[in-house]
Amino acid sequence: MNASSKLKRSPGRPAADTDAREQLLAAATELFAAHGVAATPFAAIARRAGLTPAMMHYYFRDRDHLLDCVVEEKIAPLLARVWDPVDSGIAPQELMHGIVERLVAGIERAPWIPSTWMREVLNEGGLLRNRVLRRLPLDKTRILSSALKQGQARGEIDADIDPVLVVFSMLGLTMMHLATAAFFAQAFHCRQPRPQAIGRHVTALLLNGLKPAGKRARKSK
Amino acid sequence: MNASSKLKRSPGRPAADTDAREQLLAAATELFAAHGVAATPFAAIARRAGLTPAMMHYYFRDRDHLLDCVVEEKIAPLLARVWDPVDSGIAPQELMHGIVERLVAGIERAPWIPSTWMREVLNEGGLLRNRVLRRLPLDKTRILSSALKQGQARGEIDADIDPVLVVFSMLGLTMMHLATAAFFAQAFHCRQPRPQAIGRHVTALLLNGLKPAGKRARKSK
Amino acid sequence: MNASSKLKRSPGRPAADTDAREQLLAAATELFAAHGVAATPFAAIARRAGLTPAMMHYYFRDRDHLLDCVVEEKIAPLLARVWDPVDSGIAPQELMHGIVERLVAGIERAPWIPSTWMREVLNEGGLLRNRVLRRLPLDKTRILSSALKQGQARGEIDADIDPVLVVFSMLGLTMMHLATAAFFAQAFHCRQPRPQAIGRHVTALLLNGLKPAGKRARKSK
Amino acid sequence: MNASSKLKRSPGRPAADTDAREQLLAAATELFAAHGVAATPFAAIARRAGLTPAMMHYYFRDRDHLLDCVVEEKIAPLLARVWDPVDSGIAPQELMHGIVERLVAGIERAPWIPSTWMREVLNEGGLLRNRVLRRLPLDKTRILSSALKQGQARGEIDADIDPVLVVFSMLGLTMMHLATAAFFAQAFHCRQPRPQAIGRHVTALLLNGLKPAGKRARKSK
DNA sequence: TATGAATGAGTCTTCATTCAT
DNA sequence: CATGAATGAAGACTCATTCAT
Numbered sequence: 001m002n003a004s005s006k007l008k009r010s011p012g013r014p015a016a017d018t019d020a021r022e023q024l025l026a027a028a029t030e031l032f033a034a035h036g037v038a039a040t041p042f043a044a045i046a047r048r049a050g051l052t053p054a055m056m057h058y059y060f061r062d063r064d065h066l067l068d069c070v071v072e073e074k075i076a077p078l079l080a081r082v083w084d085p086v087d088s089g090i091a092p093q094e095l096m097h098g099i100v101e102r103l104v105a106g107i108e109r110a111p112w113i114p115s116t117w118m119r120e121v122l123n124e125g126g127l128l129r130n131r132v133l134r135r136l137p138l139d140k141t142r143i144l145s146s147a148l149k150q151g152q153a154r155g156e157i158d159a160d161i162d163p164v165l166v167v168f169s170m171l172g173l174t175m176m177h178l179a180t181a182a183f184f185a186q187a188f189h190c191r192q193p194r195p196q197a198i199g200r201h202v203t204a205l206l207l208n209g210l211k212p213a214g215k216r217a218r219k220s221k
Numbered sequence: 222m223n224a225s226s227k228l229k230r231s232p233g234r235p236a237a238d239t240d241a242r243e244q245l246l247a248a249a250t251e252l253f254a255a256h257g258v259a260a261t262p263f264a265a266i267a268r269r270a271g272l273t274p275a276m277m278h279y280y281f282r283d284r285d286h287l288l289d290c291v292v293e294e295k296i297a298p299l300l301a302r303v304w305d306p307v308d309s310g311i312a313p314q315e316l317m318h319g320i321v322e323r324l325v326a327g328i329e330r331a332p333w334i335p336s337t338w339m340r341e342v343l344n345e346g347g348l349l350r351n352r353v354l355r356r357l358p359l360d361k362t363r364i365l366s367s368a369l370k371q372g373q374a375r376g377e378i379d380a381d382i383d384p385v386l387v388v389f390s391m392l393g394l395t396m397m398h399l400a401t402a403a404f405f406a407q408a409f410h411c412r413q414p415r416p417q418a419i420g421r422h423v424t425a426l427l428l429n430g431l432k433p434a435g436k437r438a439r440k441s442k
Numbered sequence: 443m444n445a446s447s448k449l450k451r452s453p454g455r456p457a458a459d460t461d462a463r464e465q466l467l468a469a470a471t472e473l474f475a476a477h478g479v480a481a482t483p484f485a486a487i488a489r490r491a492g493l494t495p496a497m498m499h500y501y502f503r504d505r506d507h508l509l510d511c512v513v514e515e516k517i518a519p520l521l522a523r524v525w526d527p528v529d530s531g532i533a534p535q536e537l538m539h540g541i542v543e544r545l546v547a548g549i550e551r552a553p554w555i556p557s558t559w560m561r562e563v564l565n566e567g568g569l570l571r572n573r574v575l576r577r578l579p580l581d582k583t584r585i586l587s588s589a590l591k592q593g594q595a596r597g598e599i600d601a602d603i604d605p606v607l608v609v610f611s612m613l614g615l616t617m618m619h620l621a622t623a624a625f626f627a628q629a630f631h632c633r634q635p636r637p638q639a640i641g642r643h644v645t646a647l648l649l650n651g652l653k654p655a656g657k658r659a660r661k662s663k
Numbered sequence: 664m665n666a667s668s669k670l671k672r673s674p675g676r677p678a679a680d681t682d683a684r685e686q687l688l689a690a691a692t693e694l695f696a697a698h699g700v701a702a703t704p705f706a707a708i709a710r711r712a713g714l715t716p717a718m719m720h721y722y723f724r725d726r727d728h729l730l731d732c733v734v735e736e737k738i739a740p741l742l743a744r745v746w747d748p749v750d751s752g753i754a755p756q757e758l759m760h761g762i763v764e765r766l767v768a769g770i771e772r773a774p775w776i777p778s779t780w781m782r783e784v785l786n787e788g789g790l791l792r793n794r795v796l797r798r799l800p801l802d803k804t805r806i807l808s809s810a811l812k813q814g815q816a817r818g819e820i821d822a823d824i825d826p827v828l829v830v831f832s833m834l835g836l837t838m839m840h841l842a843t844a845a846f847f848a849q850a851f852h853c854r855q856p857r858p859q860a861i862g863r864h865v866t867a868l869l870l871n872g873l874k875p876a877g878k879r880a881r882k883s884k
Numbered sequence: 885t886a887t888g889a890a891t892g893a894g895t896c897t898t899c900a901t902t903c904a905t
Numbered sequence: 906c907a908t909g910a911a912t913g914a915a916g917a918c919t920c921a922t923t924c925a926t
Contacts, residue, residue, distance in 0.1 A: 485895070611840070
């Protein structure tokens with residue numbers, strides 16, 4: 001987290017003002033998740049934090065800066081935590097397992113992210129898209145894609161899989177299931193799946209899809 | 222297209238006014254895909270269709286009715302086309318293959334759908350969510366889930382897979398990749414994948430994930 | 443007056459809407475003269491015309507367009523009327539006499555102009571400056587300057603006079619006295635000079651200043 | 664500079680705080696000249712001086728008091744310097760020559776004055792008008808007017824000239840040319856005239872205009 | 885002396901909606 | 906069918922001002 005990124009922040013004293021700022025930021029992310037960025041009035045954020053709309057401008061100047069702060073202080077750190085351990089020399093299956101696991105874990109503490117990601121990052125015209133794009137750890141994703149390609153070369157991974165596209169499949173599938181857990185329960189009249197269960201489902205779907213031969217298949221041979 | 226679904230329609234003359242209505246509907250869906258429903262002003266839709274904002278109210282009364290019309294006339298028919306052929310007695314793999322194929326085909330003629338689906342259907346607070354929810358062919362999705370469960374019982378499908386959740390994985394993965402094709406190309410500095418290629422990728426990922434034994438594994442035996 | 447310059451104008455029917463537009467324009471110019479452009483709220487203009495602030499935006503879109511309209515429809519025509527008769531071959535004294543006369547006459551029907559001219563055109567940072575600058579009839583002012591230079595060459599005009607600067611002296615002196623007539627009366631506890639008297643004063647000041655030898659002086663000799 | 668005029672002033676230590684106050688005052692006058700008083704936010708003044716908006720309130724209480732200070736500390740002293748030497752018994756031509764000269768000299772050290780004078784003093788609704796009005800050395804201006812009237816009585820000055828109005832012509836012409844030097848250069852694509860040159864131009868215009876017979880005419884006699 | 889926090893009022897602008905024609 | 910006029914409500918943003926420290 002870059003100190004220079006904060007618009008206002010009394011250096012030595014993380015006291016009252018920081019609290020208000022954090023509360024506003026939290027209110028913002030919750031409302032963004034619920035209604036989308038464009039449909040979230042500045043005043044609504046302030047109201048939810050029990051402050052005046054003018055305070056939003058005091059801490060974040062304007063809408064643009066608020067979005068900058070959200071990405072820089074809330075989304076970028078998560079991306080870093082998720083992708084940092086990715087390194088060459090690790091098997092792609094293990095990499096993906098770890099990524100999904102860390103993603104699910106990170107989102108449990110920031111449950112507003114999947115919804116916002118789908119709406120504002122993945123969508124054309126999404127208001128966070130370019131901001132996040134600049135923050136994607138492309139070097140890390142390339143490590144994963146390379147590992148997948150090498151796996152394909154060794155015949156361990158299905159040749160029909162696009163090794164770059166699958167990075168998106170992985171992130172998107174996880175985000176999508178986490179974001180739609182409630183909707184899913186509502187649509188199919190069943191219990192809302194827990195984040196851990198979603199992680200297992202996604203991992204199973206992805207990993208078995210990567211293996212031309214499943215474990216049971218090999219065993220049954 | 223159900224006649225009763227149209228708000229206004231001069232009975233004898235389906236000519237010019239229908240054209241205008243269709244143009245407005247087309248303009249609406251394009252803008253919804255680009256900016257989201259909440260961020261699309263009524264007047265902007267009219268402007269894009271070269272008409273006056275008042276015409277929007279003439280044809281669609283108000284915002285709510287417009288959304289009703291979009292779902293009923295544009296989304297519901299696609300859902301029907303995709304799910305209608307699903308029937309019991311067909312292997313789940315084949316069902317899913319067909320669904321993805323028809324979905325990709327249908328979206329090629331309505332490229333605004335994936336973006337809107339992700340934003341306005343899957344998301345909490347999405348403005349089309351409840352309208353679409355009512356139109357989901359639950360009987361058909363249940364047929365697929367049942368087929369999957371039976372596959373698991375027969376040991377043909379991985380037991381870690383959630384047979385209900387996977388319906389969502391399938392639709393969501395397809396929609397997500399179609400919606401983010403441009404972003405994907407931008408993020409990873411590569412060509413935008415074609416809808417057909419996306420269909421193949423998704424099918425491969427899903428189907429191989431469902432099979433404990435991959436094709437090559439069996440062949441290699 | 444260019445028809446294309448109007449933002450909105452029903453072509454055939456100069457009825458009610460034109461009235462409202464004209465009223466708003468009149469209210470705007472009056473308030474601009476009284477308080478300056480920057481200090482005149484959009485809403486105040488509407489209020490003075492007995493309309494809602496939203497109507498301002500209906501007719502003029504935003505502040506910028508309003509200023510465009512004021513310059514194009516109200517100031518540019520006056521400039522044209524004042525400078526159009528200026529032509530080469532006429533004595534500079536006669537040219538200046540005519541210009542001041544037409545300026546005074548024009549301003550009698552648009553008494554808001556001098557104040558606005560001083561504040562928003564002459565001043566650095568004036569909000570109409572560049573808009574008016576583009577509309578100055580430079581060809582005409584050059585005709586006057588040339589005539590003055592020729593007069594200097596013939597020894598009829600004082601060589602200390604800057605023949606270009608004097609164009610400004612003339613316009614500025616007239617505008618200034620017309621704009622400050624009320625202030626003048628207030629400051630010196632005397633009657634407010636009438637526009638005609640101001641015209642005579644300015645013309646006398648300017649013309650005699652151009653002549654090294656005044657007519658009366660020579661005559662009285 | 665009158666001590667009583669300052670709102671706050673720690674008696675013993677005229678050090679740091681005076682500097683800050685002077686800086687704020689300088690920032691204020693610069694911004695007033697550039698954008699006008701009404702369009703200059705309190706906070707902008709502070710920002711330009713590298714201080715906080717709250718400091719403005721500390722030194723000047725509120726907007727009204729700031730304007731009082733500007734007039735009292737910055738404009739009134741200039742007026743005094745310009746008009747003080749005016750005394751009866753001096754020829755009006757000489758008086759005017761001296762006034763213009765001292766005005767030009769004074770403004771060279773306070774280049775923000777002409778613009779502000781035109782905008783905020785001469786204009787109806789100008790925010791400094793009444794404050795300056797109270798400070799005008801009316802006794803001195805009356806001395807000049809009287810001298811002019813006597814000149815007219817002696818036939819040395821054109822009878823068409825208004826001896827009171829000409830006081831305004833003189834000040835206004837000087838201020839106007841100084842304020843619009845940059846605009847003039849921009850409008851007529853020529854060099855910006857220097858203050859000294861403007862002084863000569865104005866003096867020539869005024870003095871020759873006051874003489875029914877020019878110097879050369881008299882000399883030639 | 886100096887500042888950051890906080891706010892209420894006000895301004896510009898957009899927009900869905902209504903209505904008379 | 907179609908449109909221009911009109912509006913009230915709401916949103917983004919600014920700003921002068923106050924206050925505790």
